[in-house]
Amino acid sequence: MSILKRPLVTEKVSSMNEKGKYGFIVDVAANKVEIKNAVEKMYGVNVERVNTISLMGKLKVRSTKAGMLSGRKPNLKKAIVTLAAGEVIDFYGNV
Numbered sequence: 001m002s003i004l005k006r007p008l009v010t011e012k013v014s015s016m017n018e019k020g021k022y023g024f025i026v027d028v029a030a031n032k033v034e035i036k037n038a039v040e041k042m043y044g045v046n047v048e049r050v051n052t053i054s055l056m057g058k059l060k061v062r063s064t065k066a067g068m069l070s071g072r073k074p075n076l077k078k079a080i081v082t083l084a085a086g087e088v089i090d091f092y093g094n095v
Contacts, residue, residue: 003030003038007091008078020083028054028077035079043089049082 008023016023026035032050039047057073083089 003027003034004042009091013080016080017088020085020087022081022083022089024079024081026052026077026079028075030077030079032079035081039081045087045089046084047081048084051080051082053078053080 003026005025005027008025010023013021013023022039024035024039026038030038032052035050035052036047039045039050055076055078057075059070059072061068061070063069
């Protein structure tokens with residue numbers, strides 16, 4: 001099981017990249033120390049800070065012939081990682 005699921009590539013996070021902050025979708029059970037170690041190991045950078053955001057999945061209701069079906073989207077956890085000064089992560093280097 002991988003701690004880092006995928007990088008966040010949104011307009012807001014892309015503007016934070018210039019300040020040395022990068023966003024990731026991470027495993028829901030991961031803590032800040034595990035996230036820091038995973039980013040340092042995968043990208044070879046020094047992490048100063050990790051901020052996490054836990055999001056509960058939205059409730060979804062759908063009307064079908066058989067009646068109303070309800071369920072939830074999966075829960076998410078985001079991590080905003082601040083790198084040491086002068087370090088960068090290049091997500092688009094392999095494209």
